[in-house]
Amino acid sequence: MAVNLGVKVGSLQLKNPVMLASGCCGYALEMEEFFDLSLLGGYCLKGLCAGGSEGNPPPRLCETPGGLINSIGLQNIGIEEFLGEKAPKLRRVNSVMVANFYGHSVEEYAAAAEKLQAEPCIAALEMNISCPNVKTGGIAFGTDPKLVQEVTAACRQVTGKPLWVKLTPNVTDITETASAAEDGGADALSCINTYPAMAIDVERRAFKINTRSGGLSGPAIKPLAVRAVYLASKAVKIPVVGIGGISTWADAIEFILAGASAVQVGTALFSNPLAPLEILEGVREYCERHGVGDIASLIGAARDFERPACNLPR
Amino acid sequence: MAVNLGVKVGSLQLKNPVMLASGCCGYALEMEEFFDLSLLGGYCLKGLCAGGSEGNPPPRLCETPGGLINSIGLQNIGIEEFLGEKAPKLRRVNSVMVANFYGHSVEEYAAAAEKLQAEPCIAALEMNISCPNVKTGGIAFGTDPKLVQEVTAACRQVTGKPLWVKLTPNVTDITETASAAEDGGADALSCINTYPAMAIDVERRAFKINTRSGGLSGPAIKPLAVRAVYLASKAVKIPVVGIGGISTWADAIEFILAGASAVQVGTALFSNPLAPLEILEGVREYCERHGVGDIASLIGAARDFERPACNLPR
Amino acid sequence: MVSKPMHLVQNVKRGPYATLTLRGEVIPSHPGQFYMLRGEWGLSPLLGRPISILGEDAGHSEVRFLVKAVGEGSRLLHSLKPGDAVRATGPLGNHFPLSGWDPQSPVVLLAGGVGVPPMVYLASRLSESGAGIVFCQGARTKEDLLLLDELEAIGVSPHLATDDGSLGHKGLVTELLAKELEYQPGAVFACGPEAMLRATAKLCKGKVPCHVSLEAAMGCGYGVCLSCVTQVTREGKTANQRVCKEGPVFDAEALPWL
Amino acid sequence: MVSKPMHLVQNVKRGPYATLTLRGEVIPSHPGQFYMLRGEWGLSPLLGRPISILGEDAGHSEVRFLVKAVGEGSRLLHSLKPGDAVRATGPLGNHFPLSGWDPQSPVVLLAGGVGVPPMVYLASRLSESGAGIVFCQGARTKEDLLLLDELEAIGVSPHLATDDGSLGHKGLVTELLAKELEYQPGAVFACGPEAMLRATAKLCKGKVPCHVSLEAAMGCGYGVCLSCVTQVTREGKTANQRVCKEGPVFDAEALPWL
């Protein structure tokens, strides 16, 4: 049976819903050593800013039960060097490239968006207002609906490319920031970034991460992220891209059923660089097994559990 | 070497820092079938309200990576029946009993606190303003600092017993609700309750929990809870009780180093009812191994990681 | 009831079924009770799995289970090797009545799927007490019939029903029950798929005392988490009861939803 | 570089050390490179573990590692049995220089702890190319000295140092280096504990080209997560470099922090 795995994220057509998450696939070139990027729906570049950044001092990473905490601090080579050195090598890749970017002020966000506007191989911009690991910028912008709308609108002004806003889950009510981004002119929402978290080495009695707090990712956060996607997708009319702990095809389907139009694979890449291909294959088989001719029909299709009072899991 | 494991939570003296979390040990009597409750620092009863409640329809529980989602909906026998049937049986237990309670309005919270005030075997009240699984009351009160202070003050008025306020982690900035509870007159903070979460059965394309969303608990949330405890304990002068994914002695020490004066064990009880005793024993051995004569000296004692630029985990 | 590390001494597999024997300090149980079982398998699945007692030795040092592989937890139980440690919490829950009906009349035991093990345990206990037993087991095909050797060992010759007629009556096990009801049994006890329990309850309603053993999604298995509740109606009053504590065995008349 | 499921064919344990042989499609590597190894062990630890290549067969079908049990991941690697699947991603990172010094003068290889395996691999490669090798290994006691048999097999007789003098020089391995430096070696290569690397870099500074192999907390091992960075200074400019990609082998002069 032929399955149509193609999905649309706003005006953008993806050949399938499986993408690579920002910061987990570098500038994509490293992934090419493992597989052909054009097999995937798309990929998001490591967060870029004007002039680049050295990020945070190590240690930057530690493991937690079913997850990991990172505090890279958005180290990046800078938009200029990216456009000069990396972009040319990526032009031949036949897949949707999304440039993740950030700034430390509304002006810097807009300036960054403008700089990226020029590059033809960039299909969309993903505005990161949700990084927990930089003092200014990042999450500071992502938690206040007014600021979310303002910074979104500022970037909307300067770019004709599809603008995705990457939300932080670290808010009381994600529907408020989701709506603010929509009102600001976002074409899609990326849901979600990492959860602020902390780990302490009891033998050394020291924080495991240099910045004390970092961002939690991986399977542990999946049920939190699924809910965030569900709430955000119900609150807005623009599409939502699901992110958070996706490591199997079933995880990808779960996010789509919750309301995601596409998904991004992050942490799972670390222990298995081929995870995205395995997920893609599993998604295809699931659709065949369930007689789903068009995967788009699964978006937000989760139903309520209908059981008698008897309490059986099935 | 003799180790003093005794800790004070405000005016309340616990023989050791290990407690049982509310909703995970019923009305404590079930636990007595496994071990002598008086070995522990204390235990928190299932959340009580006036008149009791039947809770939510099943399914009420599902597993997630390293955690579980529950939506019990605060089913309880009611304060009246508890005081009549259960309390008398618990009076002989030589351990700190904490009565967890809730209402659906400020008035109901105060009325519940007043009802519990009379019972001598109740050492402290734990006000649950953080349950994600009831429509009114619960989390609704826990996310708005103004409401937190108001409902805390209302209960403070009617009870002379130590008043613990159980916070929800589902806020943008937990230091605001923590301070609000302190300003309202709380004697201690219980940090934290479950994280709103969701899971979908992809084969049935149905939500796994009857109420769609439920509360995430277990090891998966530990790094989030450690951070919440760290932030809250830095923000207030009253003691903080650490809760969230504690299943080993090292987890307990981690929370204490983060700033917890005592800890509560919840989900870990389900797969191992004896976990609290094993944790207590491990904590004692840790103190001996590290020459810690008084466990209180570990509270909030986590240091910064001092490493050269070299990036080694140790 | 205790919770302690036991260890596996035997794991006999047959298709999707494995008969596990655990050794340790065993508290005497009654048929219908269960254990929460969990191997040392790290984080997932996080919870133990409720498994009915199939039998235990006279020396209170061994307890046996029959586990069907349906998902992650049961597959991990299947993968246990002799010597492996297993946290076993139990015996848990209530049990089937062992008396209370006219001793002259027989009792009918209905079993299907993973409901067979507790009924075999019940049959062995009842036969010891000399009660008359009619044991009916249903399955899809004769390959799916369970524990026939154990039944033979305790001298119980089961009435069998298979969907495809490959062995015994061709059709549902509840059709066998319908016949048995003509002889006015003293009581009917059943454990198996929901549909079977529902049909059983329907047939017995108002005629014969009927007790069924339920399943539920369980967090703790010993009564503290309230995740396993089911609605029970007594004297017109409906309230949640814990399948792990007040159950898993319930008077069918008290389960109107069934 | 590839990432594929290989399977374990041999696991030889000696105290806290296990020599693991994996079979599968092996991409030819150079000494100093490593793999990210992860068994099928569910959720924790979540990440693979970086392990240096000890050697590989001529047929490109087997690769060997020496793993010290220090924590959860390495203990799980120790518990692997023949036939078990292991996700192996590699070969990763850069490698030690195999030429570039005066062929007349020997090179000194310094090894300690889990730094020994890559140096043994390097020694075997260099001896094939006919280079003169001085191999110095240090350890606490003679029981802690590693892979002496492998060194003998490739015809390298190591200079040994033990803290307790139970075998070889009583003292630090870097004291052996100090002596060797008098004979002006062509280059010095080292892998081992940080203190050893620091002392080595200090001794060689301005005298002999010195390359050291670093460790770091690694997320991916192949350059995408930026968790493993270390500060590298070249022409007065200091910048973060990835230990997993630009490293693990660095020119000691470029690591002023060392």
Ligand SMILES: Cc1cc2nc3c(=O)[nH]c(=O)nc-3n(C[C@H](O)[C@H](O)[C@H](O)COP(=O)(O)OP(=O)(O)OC[C@H]3O[C@@H](n4cnc5c(N)ncnc54)[C@H](O)[C@@H]3O)c2cc1C
């Ligand atoms: C009181 C009680 C006694 C029980 N006694 C036994 C016993 O003696 N032997 C035995 O094998 N099982 C028994 N069960 C059922 C057993 O507990 C479940 O099959 C088991 O928990 C499934 O766990 P899992 O991780 O393998 O499957 P999960 O990963 O939890 O579920 C995997 C899939 O299987 C489905 N599933 C879950 N439980 C069942 C089930 N019971 N039957 C069919 N599909 C299921 C789930 O809905 C899901 O689709 C008993 C259950 C209860 C409540």
Ligand SMILES: Cc1cc2nc3c(=O)[nH]c(=O)nc-3n(C[C@H](O)[C@H](O)[C@H](O)COP(=O)(O)OP(=O)(O)OC[C@H]3O[C@@H](n4cnc5c(N)ncnc54)[C@H](O)[C@@H]3O)c2cc1C
């Ligand atoms: C490039 C590279 C090559 C390596 N090659 C080898 C090799 O060939 N053989 C080998 O055995 N190891 C090697 N290591 C080290 C190995 O990766 C770690 O020991 C391993 O990751 C520890 O994982 P774990 O889960 O067992 O310990 P963790 O649970 O991660 O840590 C447990 C405890 O051990 C400490 N620890 C972590 N790493 C080390 C270490 N390297 N030495 C001592 N204590 C540590 C941690 O700080 C913690 O206190 C290499 C590391 C790198 C970066």
Ligand SMILES: Cc1cc2nc3c(=O)[nH]c(=O)nc-3n(C[C@H](O)[C@H](O)[C@H](O)COP(=O)(O)O)c2cc1C
């Ligand atoms: C090491 C690391 C670096 C990350 N860097 C970025 C980044 O630069 N920009 C961004 O928007 N998100 C970044 N993220 C967040 C991921 O894109 C993703 O939103 C998050 O990790 C949750 O998905 P996961 O659980 O699949 O990893 C990073 C995550 C990790 C683990």
Ligand SMILES: Cc1cc2nc3c(=O)[nH]c(=O)nc-3n(C[C@H](O)[C@H](O)[C@H](O)COP(=O)(O)O)c2cc1C
């Ligand atoms: C099944 C279940 C029921 C709970 N019921 C309550 C409750 O009645 N009142 C309350 O304040 N917290 C309740 N909690 C929250 C726990 O007390 C605890 O805060 C949370 O589970 C995190 O700790 P843990 O990860 O150790 O379980 C419940 C948790 C679970 C899993």
Ligand code: FES
């Ligand atoms: S399973 Fe916890 S109360 Fe029944």
Ligand code: FES
């Ligand atoms: S470990 Fe990920 S970049 Fe080096």
